[in-house]
Amino acid sequence: MKMSVGPPLCFLIMLLLLSLSLFSVSCRGQEQENGSSGAPMERGEQEALYSAIQGFVGKWWNGSDLYPDPCGWTPIQGVECDLYNGSWYVSALNIGPVYENSLRCAPDAELTHHLFELKHLTSLSVYSCFSSTRRNTVRVSISSWGRLSNTLESLEFRSNPGLVGTIPTSIGSLKQLQSLVILENGLTGPLPMELANLISLKRLVLSSNGFVGQIPPAFGGLNSLLILDCSRNNLSGPLPLTFGGLTSLLKLDLSSNGNLDGFLPRELGNLRNLTLLDIGGNKFSGGLIRDIQGMISLKEMVMSNNPTLRGDLTSIEWANLQDLEALELSYTGLTGRIPESMTQLKRLRFLGLSDNSLLGTPPPELASLPYISSLYLNGNNLTGQLDFPGTFYGKMGRRFSAWNNPNLCWRPPLTPWSAVNVPVGVRPCSEGGNASSSRSGSSLLVTEMSEGLDVLHQDSQIEVSLGCRSRGVDGSGWGSRSKEMMALSAWVLLLVVFV
C-alpha cells in the first residue's frame, strides 16, 4: 500500500507550524517586558555605552530610545557584549563605516570619558571617524587609558586624519594589550618609550602618521611581537641594536621614513623567523652585512631607495635564504658583480637591482630560475652580452628591463626572431660580440615596474591570529523555554486529534 498525506492532514501540519511561530513571537514579547534577554545589564554600564556612542555619532542619537536592550534583543551594530557575574557588559566597540548599518561618526565626533567607564571593554576600534576636512580635530591625549588597563586587549585607530596630537603615555599602562594599531591618523611627536611596557603586544602598527624622532631602543624588549610596522612616518636615527631580541618577529617594516640611518645592526641575523624585512626609503649605510643570511625565513627583503647603503652583493651567501621570493635592492648604491650564488634563490619571483653601479655580465642562469617573473637590471654599468633565451624577453614583457647599461648588448638568435622578443632599450651586439654604437630609445613606463612589487607585497600580507576569543551575544534564556515549547506542541497536537 502506498502512504499518502491527504490535504486535511497537510493543512493541520501548517496550522501546527503557524501556531508554533506565533508562540515564539509572543515569547519574545514577554521577554521585552521583563527587561532583557536572560541577564540584566548594569544601569551605569548601559548609560556609559549610550554616552560613549553619542560622543561619536552625535547628540541626536538617543540610545535608550533606539536600543533599550543593547546586549539583548536590540543589538547595536559594532557593539559586542559578554557576561560577567551574571550581568551583561560591553566587550567590544567598533565605530566606523564597516557595514551598511554601522555606527558612523558625526563631523564633531569626540572621544568622551564615558568610554573608560566600560568595565570589561576588551576591544576598541575607531575607523574613518575623525576627518581633517573639518576644523574640528580630536586628541587621544586623555589620561584615562589606565582605567582600561586590566581589560583592553586590542586598540585600533585607523584612517582618522583629524586625530592629532601625540600618543599619550598612559597607553603604556594597558598591560593586557595584544594589538595596538595606530594607522593613517594625524598623530605626531615622538614614539613614547612607555609603549615598551606593553609586553603582551603581538602586533604594533604605527604606520602612516607624522611620528618623529628615534625608535626607542626599549622596543627591543617586546619579545612577543610578531608584527612591527613603523613605516611611513618621519622617524630618524639608527635601527636599535636591541631589535636582535625580537626573535618571534615575522614582519618588520620601517620603510619610507626618509631619515632612518646608520649601519644595519649585525643582530638582525637573530631574527630567524622573520619573513618580511622592509627598510626601503631611508638613509641606511654600511652595505649588505653578512649577518643578513641568518634571517633564514625571509620571503621578502626590501631595501630599495637607500642610495647611501652601498656595498656589494658578494658579501652574502645567498643560498642560505632559500625561502626568498622578492628581493628589492634598487637604488642602493650597490657596486660589483651579480654573483652566481644569486641563481640559487630557487623561489625568487622578483629581483630588483636597478639604478645601482653593478658591473660585469648578468649570469645567464637568472633567466632559468623557475618562478622568476620580474627582473629589473636597468640603470647600471653592466657589460658584455645579455645571454638570456629569446623566449624569456617575450615571457617577461615589461617586467624585464636592462636599458640604461651603456656597455651591455644582447645577442640576437640565429633563427628568425619576432620583434616582440627583444629586451627594450638594449642594443643588439655587433658581429663578434661587441656592442654596436647605435643607441636605442629607453623610454619605459617606470611606474608599471614598481607595480609588480606592490602586488607581491599585498599577496603575502601576513595574517596573524591574535587568539582573541570571539564572543557571542546570545542570551542563555532560551534553554528553559524549549520545555514550554514542547508542552505547547503537545497541546496543539491534542487539539489536532480532536478536530
Ligand SMILES: *[C@@H]1O[C@H](CO)[C@@H](O)[C@H](O)[C@H]1NC(C)=O
Ligand atoms: C524577570 O525575570 C526574572 C527571572 O526570570 C525574575 O526574577 C524577575 O522578577 C522578572 N522581572 C520582571 C520585571 O518581570
Ligand SMILES: *[C@@H]1O[C@H](CO)[C@@H](O)[C@H](O)[C@H]1NC(C)=O
Ligand atoms: C531619549 O528619549 C527618552 C524618551 O524618548 C527621553 O526620556 C530621554 O531624555 C532621551 N535622552 C536623550 C539623551 O535625548
Ligand SMILES: *[C@@H]1O[C@H](CO)[C@@H](O)[C@H](O)[C@H]1NC(C)=O
Ligand atoms: C563579581 O561580583 C563580585 C561580588 O559582587 C565582585 O567582587 C567581583 O569583582 C565581580 N566580578 C566581576 C568580573 O565583575
Ligand SMILES: *[C@@H]1O[C@H](CO)[C@@H](O)[C@H](O)[C@H]1NC(C)=O
Ligand atoms: C619630516 O621631517 C623633515 C625634516 O626633518 C621635515 O622637513 C618634514 O616636513 C617632515 N615631514 C612631516 C610629514 O612631518
Ligand SMILES: *[C@@H]1O[C@H](CO)[C@@H](O)[C@H](O)[C@H]1NC(C)=O
Ligand atoms: C619560530 O617559528 C617556529 C615555527 O613556527 C616556532 O616553533 C618558534 O617558536 C619560533 N621562534 C620564536 C623565537 O618565536
Ligand SMILES: *[C@@H]1O[C@H](CO)[C@@H](O)[C@H](O)[C@H]1NC(C)=O
Ligand atoms: C662603467 O664602467 C666603465 C668601464 O667599464 C667605466 O669607465 C665607467 O666609469 C663606469 N661608469 C659608472 C657610472 O660606473
Ligand SMILES: *[C@@H]1O[C@H](CO)[C@@H](O)[C@H](O)[C@H]1NC(C)=O
Ligand atoms: C670588438 O671590440 C674590440 C675592442 O674595441 C675590437 O678590437 C674588435 O675589433 C671588435 N670586434 C668587432 C667584431 O667589431
